Structures are given as structure tokens and as C-alpha cells.
Amino acid sequence: MSISVRDALGTFKKPAVISIIGLIGFIIGYVIDVTVFSDASPVQPINFSHRMHVSKNSIPCLHCHVYADKTPSAGVPGVSKCMGCHKVIATEHPEIQKLATYWEKREPIPWIKVHDVPDFVYFTHKRHVLAGLACQECHGPVENMDRVTRVSSLKMPWCVDCHTKKQVENGRDCWTCHK
Amino acid sequence: MNKISRRDFLKFIGAGSIGAGAGLLYGKSTKKTVELLLPQVIPPEDYSPGIATWYNTICQQCGAGCGISVRTREGRAKKIEGNSNHPVNQGRLCAMGQAGLNALYNPDRIKSPLKRTGERGNNSFTEISWDEALTTLGSRLGNLKIQKHGDSVYLLTGGVRGHIDKLFATFMEAMGSDNYFHYDFTHPFALYEANRIIFGEEIIPYYDINNANYVLSFGADYLGTWISPVHYSLAYGHLRQGRGNQRGKCVQIEPRMSLTGANADEWITCLPGTEGLLAMGLAHVIMNDGGYTGSDQNEWMQAVTPYSPSVVSRQTGVEVRDITRLAHEFMKHQPGLAIGGGHTEGNTNAVASLTAINALNYLSGNLGKPGGIIFNPEPAFPNMSIKRQANYTQMLELITAMTNKGVDILLVHNTNPVFNLPPAAKFIEALHGVPLLVSLSSFMDETTALADLVLPTHTYLEAWGDDIPEPGVGFPIASISQPVVKPVYNTQSIGDIILALAHQIGGELPVALPWTQTEDYLKDSWKKIYQERTPVDATAGFDDFWKAALMSGVWGENKTRPLIKFDRLSNNQIQKIHVSQPSFAGDEKDYPFVLLPYLTQTFYDGRGANLPWLQELPDPMTSIVYSSWVELNPKTANRLGISEGDVLEVQSIAGTIRAPAFLYPAIRPDVIAMPIGQGHSHYGRYAQNRGVNPMTILAPEVDDTNGALAWSATRVRITKTEERIRIIKTDGVTRTLGRQILGNNSVHT
């Protein structure tokens, strides 16, 4: 019998190929999951279009997200705010009728969170807005989106990158953002 | 392997798809769960997400009446802090007050009205609606009212004050019943009585520890549990370090070291119950050494004659040297204060003792001046609550009435007589004679567990109310309690319940109580204060006044303390000052130890036991958590062969309990002490079946003068049992071992 290593390795060729194919499959599967089945753009209970409101009707962000420059949280407008306009505007639209149903039942609309940071992160909209950051820098061109899609990863490297680039004071101290 | 066989191809496909599947699953597992953004339907004005809102209200964990600020976020209470506007606690707050959140969000609160289904005490209840509950009770009350049997309705509450107390009183009056009592174990009956004897009025004056140079405390644990601990702690801090180089001295006289004793400069023990005798001894020295030169000198001389230092020394166990020294120090370092409380109040001679202690203040001329005793001016609205406090003897009368079927309906609110009365009073047995026991309580305490109908009330953080702190702070103030959060459970505020009942019963009740909401009732009541007490030129209307009062949480006219002078005592009064030896239940031979049950600043009289933060708070003196224990001197323990954790049987003439021993270095060898507060059989998961209640072995001794329970007048014997448990405490070694931990002046032993 031969003592050639290559010959001996030949025996294990097939299992190796199978494992490699399996690994490639795994990677493909994962990539498919994060791209195709991404949670960056969830389907909302009401088909609300930012494009319609912001681009077409020129409503500024802070008109609805009233708390963004005042508190850590930007705030979703209350149902009453929506109804403020939609009592008269586009009342026949099926989506607006959905809204009206919520309003009649005095129920909040169960919006699905698109931009979410973990519980151990301290993030304040106020400081970012007051520092002169445009909403679009993090949220992307929302004004052109029919359904809001997350464009930033909202992961720590992404935060740190920007803090580093903009030379935020103490921007790289852990306790600036963690709690 | 140039050609791929069919078989191999299938294998490859299989591997690839299994891998892809695993990849998909892995991707799924790394994703966050969907979170919802729920907007307010109509956002309230004072709400902004992520920003705290503070509401000022009153703490009602004990009777001190501190003002609190509650931090709320998104409609939930997050933290309780002291209200810095409030003169009682000036922004500070004790452990118990801060644990109020645990009461609000307690998992064992009663969540809706309950009706008893099984036998009494079986703890079987069914939930009913508020309508049903109120109709049931209202019709029963209404029937009695129609039958002119309104006086068979009894109402027993804790130390409710302010306009809620008045609401109760009006209600009961309209019902035609004058059987409205308070029962609060911690109420200082003896102090009120002693003050009545000396000052002629049932009051607690303002003890100005702030400016005192010498505080001589006979058992009063003013830093821990006595009357208004936060206020006195503030004053203590000021006395120690707040006045430049002038540092006041604190002396504590008590058989078992309390928290105040630990902080005093000098801790002196005397035989239990002889504090009054010691005070008389001091008075004797003061008189004989010419420390008092008032016009009634001779009468005083006469009163103190029997209490020469040598006699007192024999009676109290305090050395003559110490008696004279204390007397001289007390006279020399004026202004000074002599105060009494704690175990002094729990003896058969309590009133006499406290009178004698009061006499020291009189003799040193400390009445009505800064650093001494300052009398409170007329309050904004009268505090009738003190008059309604029922002491042990009065409770016995109630119990007799219950036994004799004289009580048709007993309403109990915020008090727990089953737990806080010694079993010798036979309260539980007497309940058999009560056809309807209604509990208005937030928690399933021992009394509520026996109730036929349970109407769950709001906690103080959800309800409207008001209060005048008692004792006052030397100038008139009043504070409002407002709801800081929406009700957590299906409960109602006690005021609303009473008002609803009034409307339910009908007759003259809705006339006397025309309001439907406590808030309106309070506003109307406060209009009086506004009209009578605010300067006429006030431009603001009542609404602004009300808003301002709510915002600051407290209303007060001015912040200077008017000094009300005190007249001399009548000769008759002086002659009456006489302290006898205390008596104890049980023969000294059979029961060699005096049992000192004491209040803890965590559980107070047991009401704090259901709050997990307080259960987990190490006892300040022993660091023990979650249990009961028996404190005894290491010498005693050594003599009896007892070590820490040995379960002892503590036996008095009234009963026996078992608790582990704890060697407490600062207690007289002839006494043992036990904390009150544990030993609940109900009261929620944190309190239930934990430790023992020393109240259950108290003999029904009462004060000679006012008939209040003498809760430190029971003798016991202790026997070591075979059982041994590990006491749960956080302390390791409680000696410094010569290490420089406390600074260089610490005494090494």
C-alpha cells in the first residue's frame, strides 16, 4: 500500500466537499434571511406614507414627532393628532377609515417599531436634533419612503463611527450611550 | 471523482439545503422580537415621553406626615423622594417612606372587592363587582339606619387625619353612631397624657433638637421610630455638625440600645421601667444643688424629696455618680431637652415617668424657648384624630361590645387589630359576635382575612387626602395628598367609598356629604382655609391657591416659630408628680427576664412587613433580614449556654413563642428584646409565615394612669431548644480588629 498522503487524503474528499457545500448553504441561507426576510421594513397596521405627508404635502418632521427636540424620545403622534387633519381630509380613503376605526374605539394604533435600540442603550433624540443633525442622517430619506425602511444598522460600530467622525465630546466614552 | 454520481449529487443537494435551512433559522434567531410603538390616543398635556414628572403628596407610611415628591415616568411611579418644600422632612425621607412604591405596586394587593364564601378565616373569597359590594354594604347600613340602630355600626381606622378623618366622623355622625375609633399601636398615649398633665393640653409640642445643646433621651428612639424620625434626624445632624464648633451632646438612657442609643455620646442603662425614677433623681439633684430658683421652689423640693440619688440609684441601677453628673451636665448645657419614649412608654408607670421627664424640662426652664420645647400654634384645621385614638382599655370596651352582640357592622380601615392587639384581648373570639365585618384595606392583612366583605382601597399614592403633621413643626402647615398614578388595580379611594355609601344609604347622609368625589370634598374644605387663613389682599383666586398648594405639596402661613410662653404649674399639679416602681406580669423567679418588644424602623408596628425592600433592608443594629430574633446579652447567653442561632422558647404567662437567639452586646443582662413586625399569618408573600410576633405573648398589663397597654411589662423565661438555625444577616465580623476603618480616634479593644 502506498504511504502517499495525497492518496490517503483522497478518501476524505467527498465528506469534505459535502461539508463545504453545507457551509456555503448556511451562509446563503443566512444572507437570504437578513436580506429577503429583513425586519427593516415591517408592514404597518395602517399603510401610512411618509412620502405623501412630507414630500407631497410638505409637513415638517417635528410637526408630528413633536417631542424629538425636547425629549429623549421622538414620539409617535397621538391618534388625536392624525384625526386633527383626517376628520376632513381624505376621509374616504380605506386606510384613513382604518384610522377612524381606531379613533372611534379610542384605541392606540399598534405601530411596529422600525428603529429600536436595546434596553441598555441611552439614546436621546433631543441632543442629536439640537446638535443640528438632520433626521435623514440616521433615518434615511424617509420623505421618499412609502413604507419606512431602516437604512442604518443602529449597531454600536455605526454609532461610534459617527461620534468619532464628528468628534463628539466624550463621544467614545461607554457611559455616554450605555446605561 | 471526475463524474458525480446521482447518489453524490443528492448528497450535495441535501447538504446544501440543510445548511441553508440552518442559516435561515440562525438568522431568524438573531432577530429581535417585534416591538410595538403604542401612541397615546389623546396625549395628556403634562406628558412627554422620557421625561419625568414629579408630583408632591404626603407620605402615609407612618404618622409623621412627611411631604414626598414622587417621580413618575409614562404614568408610572418610579421613585419617592422627600419634598424639599415640606418643613417636616425638608426633602429627606426614611427607608420606610421610600419603600411606599412597594405598597403601590405590591403583587399581593387586593385587586377587586371580595365577598367571603367559606367559613370566616378560611381565606375563601370570591370577587364581586363594586356595585354589588357597595349595594350590599349600603343596604345593610341603610337598614340599620332605618331601624334606628345606627349606633351599632362601629368604625375602626388607623391614624387617619385631616379631612378624611372628618369625612369619617361626619359619616358616622349622620349614621347616628358615635363609635368611631382609631387604633394605632404606635400612638404615644402616655406622652399625650403626660403632656396633658403638665401642659394642660393633649398635645405633642415641637421638640427643638435643632438648637439644643443637650438632649437627654429616656428611651425615645427619635432617630429611628419616635414620632417624626426624619425631622429629628435632620435636627440631629444640625445639632452635631450644623452649628460650627458648637456640637450638642446626646445622652440616651434605655435598657436596650436603640439606633439613637448607638448615636448618642453616652449610653446609660437603667432597670426597665425606672426611667421616670431616674428623671426624678435628676430633678432631686437639680433642686438640691440650687439649679432651680422658681417661685414654686418649695413645692418642687417637696415633690423630689423621696428621690435622693442613693435611693434612685438602688431603684434604677444607675450609679449615684452618674446621676449627679447627668443632672449637672443637663443644667449646665442649656438649652437642653429631656424627652421620653420607647420602652419608657411601655411600662405600667409610663404616664408618671413621662410626667417626671417633662418636669425636667420645666425645671431647666426650657419651655417655650429655642432649643427647648416650643408649643405649636393653632393648626389650620383642628386635628380631632388624637381624641379618637382608642387605647387598650378602650379597645377592651369595644371587644366587650362585640362579644355582647352590640356591634352589627364593624368597619375596619388601615388598622390591623388582630395583629397588633395581644391575644389576651380576645379580639378574634369577639368577632364571632359581629354579624358583618367589613374591611377597607389595600392588603389582605390578618384582620381583612377574617372579614365578610372586603372593599379594597387605593394606596395613599393613588388617593386624595390631606394632613396636618402631628406633632407640628412650630408653625401652622397643612399638606395635600394627591394621586400620582392611575389606580393599579380595581380599587377605590376610601373617601370615594364613604361618599358612595352615603349616597347609597340616603336619608340625611347625602345632605351631610353632598359630594361624589373626594377631590371636590377636599377642595370645598380647603376653601375654608383659603378664606380664613390667607391674607385678604390675596389677589389670586381659590383655584390658583389650590393649584399652588398642590404644586408645592404643602401650605404654610409663615416659617417663624412663635414662642408661646408657658405659665407655672399649679401646686396641685406639682404634688401629683410621683413615680412608682413599675410592675411586671410574671414572677421574677419563674420569669427572670423582662421582654422588651421594640418597633423597628423597617416594619414599624408590622405594617411594613409586606414591602420587599424593607424585608431586604438589614436591621440597622443587627443587620438581620427576613426574620425575627431574640436579643440577649452575650453574658446571659454564655451563662445559659446559648449561642447565636439557637432557637429559644420564650415563655410568658400569656404564651410561648420560638425564635432564634442573637447575641446583642448592648442590652442589659436581665432583659431580652424582640423586634415587632414579623410573624404575619397573612399580609402577602413577603410577610407571610416569617418570624414571630412578640405581641402574642404580651400579658395584658396596662398603664396605671390611662389604661394604655404596657407592652414592655411582661416577664419571660427562655429555654434553649434543640433546634438551631442560621440567622440571616449581612454582617461578617462586627469588630474593627484594630483596623483603621473609622478614622484614627476609634477606640480599639
Added chain:
Amino acid sequence: MSDYREPTYAEVNRDILRTLLETGSRYWIVFGITATIAIVCFYIPWIYQWHVGLGASGQSRSDVWGTYLSNFIFWIGLSHSGTLLSAVLHITRSGWRKAIYRSAEAMTLFSLMTAAFFVLIHLGRVWFVHWSVPVPNQMGLWPNFRSPLLFDVMAITTYLTASSIFIYMGSVPDYAAVRDASTGLRRRLYTIFSFGWRGTAREWHTLGWAYTFFAVFVIPLAVSVHSIVSWDFAMSLVPGLHHTIFAPYFVCGAIYSGTAGIVTVMYLLRRCLNLERYIREIHLDNLGKLLIALSLIWAYINILELFTGWYSGSSFQYEALTYKLFGYYAPLYWEMILFCAFIPQLIFWKKIRSSWNIMFVISILINIGMLTERFLIVSTSLPRKFLPNAFGFYFPSLVEISITIGSFALFATLFLIFIKWTPCVSIYEVKETLKPLRRVE
């Protein structure tokens, strides 16, 4: 059994390869038992602990380190036997090492693996253990290079890598021997393992050179590993741990326990695999002498520790020692002194030194003593640091005890696998010690 004749080359091959190629039922029974214990006592409690949190152990507020760490040090210590001994003896050309070094090195490898497991068990959040590896990232987060624990991670991984290579390299000619004696799949596997070893002069030369190189390389590594482990303790301020002597103390203790470990393993191999002809009295005798020397050094350092503690006059240090000597765990301390300082002195007698059974017992006692020593380090110092009020007490929980027992089974399991994978006595080096070729009569 009683054939103590010097074996021939063919017999060497036969005897040693037999241990590899022939597997009796006895082996499977023993393997089954150890593997079961390893799973039941080691992995299942660990999974349980993983699930509920470290509270499953007996560690508490005052004593946050427990048996996991002391066992870690013990196993690291045990690992010092092999590589160090093998390497030192190799470069000092001690011929007697040749029959024992392979198993000694294997011991190193597997006790290191066991030790590494203890690091993982010790961690509160083991699922983030990769954060202690210096990988550059966008967050600008690096491990803390000042941390003795990070030194540990690096030292142990380096040591593990180096000793794996060391043992593998020395085994290549033997793998070739296995290859030549086997057929089928095993032959193919060993063809790969032996890298196509043919036994040419050039191959032998390269092997010899590389082996010596690694021997030199591994010695300072081994010394540094245990010094670094000792810094985990010595760099703290804790009285009783804050000693400059700790590094040599740990290294000496490590070699000591490792050498005793070799005696134990040697005894078992000799008995169970019938290797009497290869593992002989001379090995026992030499190892015995080594043990005496080490026990004396160890005892000296212990005395030194007591002396400096007493001489320091520092209340903290003095009290820590008093507690160690007379406190709750005093019996364990005196047991350790007895097992590690006094009993080994018996080895001075030739009779004892040459008795396999007695030496086996002594070697086990020494390791019990050393296990105790490590336990005492954490259990007497940590609960009594500076503030008396925070003094506590430590007693291991069932989970910890079980994992400790399981770790021995885990080690045994790994070793048993090794026996069937690599010749546990170096075939070619044993042959070197034989007289040159002679004919069998």
C-alpha cells in the same frame, strides 16, 4: 509479565503498538465509566449552571472566586509536568526520559484542556468569552492589556498550541509505525497523521533539530504560564495573595504536582498496558529524586510565606495567615503540609523509592495536597479581606464538587482516547536506548 529482558526492536514495536491496536473489553468498560462520569458530573452540572447562572456554585458576595478557579490552577499546575520535564530532560540529554515523556506530554495537553474548561465554567457570561480575544473592531474595543487575566488567556493559548505541536512532532515517526502496522481506514488516517514519514536521514535530522528547538522554546513558556497564573492572585491587594513570592511558588508547586502526576500515570500505564519492560525502576527512582527536591523547595517557600507574613507585622497579612493556620480550614492546611512537605520525605529511603505501590500512593497524596493548596488560596484569603464587616465564608456547592470530580473523569477520558490514538511510549526513542541491532537467539 515477569519478562524483564531487554526487548528487541521488533518486540518494542509489537508491545507498544499492541496497546494501540488491540482493544479489550476492559478498556471499553473503563472508558465507558469515565466518559459517563465526565458527562454526568461535569457537563450536566455545567449546563445547569449555564442555565441558572453562577449562583449554582457556592461562591457568594464575599468570596467571588471558588473551586472553579482553584481547580483551574491545579490543572494548569498538573500540565507543567510533561512538557517541561520532557523538554528539560531532552536538552539535558537524560536518556531515561524516553520511555515516559510521551505520556507526560499527553498529560500536559489534557490537563491544559481541562484547565481551559474551568476558565469557561468560571465565567459569568461564558457566551461572550470571545471578547477577551484581541480582535480589532470598529467599536475601538480592545481587551484590557493590563489585565493578568488577559495574560492568562494568551499564555494558555500559546502554551496549548506549543505543547500540541511539541507532542505531535515527537509522535510523527510513531504514527508512521502505526501506519505500517495497520490496514484500511486506520492506515489512511495515520498516513495523513505521519505526513508521509519515510524515515530518511534528512527527515530524522529535521525532526531532531525541530524537536530540540521546541524543547528550548517550551521551557520558558511553561515557567511563564504559571507565573502569569499566579499574578491573577498576586496582583491583587488581598492579604494572603499579595506576595512577590507567588510566581516561583506557583511554578515550583506546578512542577511538583506535575511530577507526582507522572508517577501516577506511569504506574497505571505500566500496570494496565503491561509495559513493565519499558517503564522501569530507573524511571521511578529518578522521578522520586526529583520529587524530593521539589518537595523541599515547596516546603521552603511555604516557610518563607509564613515568615514574611509574620515579619511584615501588617495586621491584614498576619490575620490572613492566622486564619489559614488556625481557622475553619486549618485541618486542610495541615493536611496539605503533611502530604506535600512531610510524607514525600519518605522517598529518601531507597526501599520506598523503588516500591511502585508506595510511590503510587505518595504521588496521589501529593496531588491531593496540591489540590488542597489551591483550594485554600481562594477559600481562606478572599472571604477575609480588609473590612471585617464584609467577612464571609466559603464552602463549595454540590455543583462545584461534582464538577471537580467530573474534571478528573474528563481528564481520564481524554487520556484514554489518547492511548488509542498515539503510542503512549515513544517507539523510536525507546529503540534509541537499546543496544544496537542484535540477533534473536
Added chain:
Amino acid sequence: MGKMRDKLKQYLKPGYYEKYDYHWGMTIDLDRCTGCEACVVACQAENNLPIVGEKRFKERREIKWLRVERYWEGEYPNIKLRFIPMLCQHCDQAPCETPCPVAATYHNQDGLNTQIYNRCIGTRTCAVYCPYEVRYFNWFTYKWDEPLEQQLNPDVTVREKGVMEKCTFCIQRIRQAKDHAKDDGRRRVRDGEVTPACVQSCPTKAMVFGDLNDPNSRVSKMYKNPRGYKVLEELNTLPKIVYLKKADSDV
């Protein structure tokens, strides 16, 4: 080489002494402190300390970032009990910071000794190295009985099992105060604007907290009090909490 030397210098003298805005410190007056433990509950409430339960106390696994230690002195009847609140001393030469392999604990620019919970892998080395034993480990993931979780402070993380935690000087309050200062266009936080929960609650005003870089702050003045000392000063950890020892009565 020059660059190396600069680096070394920088390392030996970290910036938080003068470079940055704040150097938070605290004084605790033991002459005022009564040992009432209001601060302990305040800390528990503010920082979401778990309710660990009786069993965990028995195992000595309680979590109290601030505890009150007690020491008896003398023998009956001449006996005294002394209290000393013990919390993280935020040492400037913190022994706990060096050994963390993942740098989960470090000194930040405010001179605080900080602990990043979500970086912690639970080696517990910091707790071993801490001479004050003020680091607490999460032996379990603790649960709050419903609805007690509603009182959790949203500004503070709830820690999971396997994580070390300790006093932060209520860093969330410091952050809040800085935020307010920025809103007002101020560069610095005013003295007294930040009070950690324990300081806020103290019924005898025994604790003072503030910025040591500001010579006029109350805490800087208290630092100069002749009664001041630091616990275990001989270990040279440079603790930032100065205790004022109990005074003798001058009567």
C-alpha cells in the same frame, strides 16, 4: 522614542485630574450619619437593584450598592456602635480596573470608576481586587414579581445573570444634569445640581456630593475638613470618598 515617552507620561498622569470638566467626589460625615439606612433603600429604588429573596440572603448574595457597615466598640456597659456607609469609592487608582480582561470597568473622563454591564463577561476579578468589597455580582437573573417591575427606573439597565455591578454615583442623574446644563447653554453643571439618590435621601445631610475640580463646591470645602480621612488609605487606591470621623463631644 520621544513619542513613547510622551505616551508613558500620559499613562502615568491620566487626564481626569485637570484635563476634563469634572472630578466627582463625595464626603460622608460620620458624625451626622445615624445608620438609618434610608440611603440603602434610595439606592435600591434608583438603580433597579433586584429583590433577591431570603434564600439569596442566606447565601450572602444580596446586592446593595451601598451598605451600612457596623462596628461595635468596647464592651457592655461602655459600648458603642459605629456605622459607616460603604459604597464604591471611585478610587483614582482603582485596583479593580486593571484586571478586567475585557475592560468592562474603567475610569471615565469625569473621574468615575465605571462598570459597563453589557461588556462584562463575569470573571469577577474586579470584586476580588476591590479592597472595599463594593462590587456585587449577579449570581442569577432576578425577577420582579408583577407588577413591581413597573417601578423600575427606565434610565438604568436591569442587569442579567453573570454581570458585575456597582455604585455609579448615580451616573444617570449626572447625565441628566449635564443635559439640563446644555439646554441652558451652560458649559458646566452647577454645584448641587447633581445629587445621587443616597445623598438626596439622607435624613441627617451626612453626605455631600459634587465636583472636586471646582474649588468652591461644597464637597471641595468639606474635603478640607480636618476630621476627614479615607478608608484603607494605606493601600494607596486614592479613594474619592472622604469620611469625616465621628467627633468627640465637647461637653
